Amino acid sequence: MFAASGAVWYSMRMQRDVLEKSLGYTFTDAAWLEQALTHPSVDQKRSTNIAYERLEYLGDAVLELVVSRELFSRFPKADEGQLTKMRSAVVSRQHLSGLCRALGWGEQLAMSPQLEKSGGRNTPSVLANTFETVIGAVMMDSGYPAARKVSLALLNDSLDRAESLTAVNYKGALLETLQAINNCGPEYAVEAVGKDAGLGPFRATVTWCGILLGSAEGPSKHKAEMAAAQDAMQHKRWERK
DSSP, rough: OOOOOOOHHHHHHHHHHHHHHTTTTTSSHHHHHHHTTTTTGGOOOOOHHHHHHHHHHHHHHHHHHHHHHHHHHHTTTOOOHHHHHHHHHOHHHHHHHHHHHHGGGGGBBOHHHHHHHHHGOOHHHHHHHHHHHHHHHHHHHOHHHHHHHHHHHHHHHHTHHHHHHSSHHHHHHHHHOOOOOOOTEEEEEEOSSSSSTTTOOOEEEEEEEEEEEEEEEOOOOOHHHHHHHHHHHHHGGGOOO
């Protein structure tokens, strides 16, 4: 069985109860949890990388199956194309990384000081992979029924909102794009442009590292920000930096 360094495992044991509570599951063999939360950057060993990627692979497959089956049941009138779009949205890197961040799992991931310094705990790809490795760890610890139960508990709200998730989340896409460049996230500013400041319409601007990336108006603050993010994604002004 894979084993991380003693220092890593000591830290893991200190956090295990917290993670299992958020997961709603208690591991029989804690080594699977240790493996799932040990990023390959910890020691750069090929064995560590393979172990992590194998759980990621398994967790990805479990999520695909669980979500596919659940969407099939919850949306009996949806055709194949609609079901595929909803599944893609629910298991997307952007969505899973958001769930992982909200659960606090990124804070419990063992990683190298270099990766942590570069913002690894908030990197969407790292967080999404962590979500998948944890599900893979549950699968190996107790089998598919347990992994399915945990997955459904964590994704229940997402499954209920699957139709709305298929809409492009430009704010999330912009955040992911910019964080891939550096750890500086976009900043939004919103102001009312109508006579009634509380009713709108509103105008939003989004800046990044001092650069104005986009601006747009919308009937609500949220929609104005989303439209500004869409403007930023379309023009890609960060490339001129």
